[in-house]
Amino acid sequence: LYDTVKTFEAIGYKVLVVRHPQDEYFKELEEIKIPILNAGDGKGNHPTQCLLDLYTIYDEFNTFENLNVLICGDIAHSRVAASNKDALERLGANVLFSGPKEWEREGYPTISMDEGVQWADVVMMLRIQKERGASLEGMSDEDYLDLYGLNLRRYKMMKPHAIIMHPAPVNRGVEIDDSLVECPQSRIFKQMENGVLVRKAVIKRAFGYSYFKD
Incomplete structure (x- = not known):
């Protein structure tokens, strides 16, 4: 997992969204410098x-x-x-x-x-x-x-x-x-509708507001 994520970082990706079956997979990725959005880790967090x-x-x-x-x-x-x-x-x-x-x-x-x-x-x-x-x-x-x-x-x-x-x-x-x-x-179904708005906001925050202003 670390090598995969590090590869995306190295080739210029700005944000990663990761869903993984392992609980708290993100602890392995603490040295990664780009934002990682947790789309679900095992039975741990969402x-x-x-x-x-x-x-x-x-x-x-x-x-x-x-x-x-x-x-x-x-x-x-x-x-x-x-x-x-x-x-x-x-x-x-x-x-x-x-x-x-x-x-x-x-x-x-x-x-x-x-x-x-x-x-x-x-x-x-x-x-x-x-x-x-x-x-x-x-x-x-x-x-x-x-x-x-x-x-x-x-x-x-x-x-x-x-x-x-x-x-x-x-x-x-x-x-x-x-x-x-x-x-x-x-x-x-209102939750689903709200989910689009919330996740757009989370991605926007991860990129940084200036990214969108430019």
Whole structure:
């Protein structure tokens, strides 16, 4: 990885965007002089997804202070869960997690899904990270939705002002009922729209504003 990145630096690239299966791959690249944007490292961090999530939440509520955020699903393998926990807690939100016991994570406080959806101002669903080893043997998609997903029954338990989020891609009918992906309280496609703006801003900052002014 270091040699690849060093090669791009040597031949004149100004910014690199790196997505890598290794946790905290960036520690190997501390001697690189050009900006590196982390597009996801293993199950460790996903900073730009976190930023677009923060932007979406702030656009909705104009604050993070004392907001209740429920993050649901495959917590153990999710870099989205890790980045959002860190940022949201720093900004004053209350963050709880819900999902299968097999996918709990040390230091991530849990609540049952039924209790959580009633408590939350933001319900953030996560997909099963099969590419990182997550699996629930013998459980159908319907079973998972009933036990751990956001189905119609739980949707009716949510606060009227609460919003639904998901980093996508969405597994319709697994972690979220198909009819809820674009329901009135869903902000899933708004997140995607915000993601373009946030990532453009991050790239612009990495290049330096003068690069664009010139």
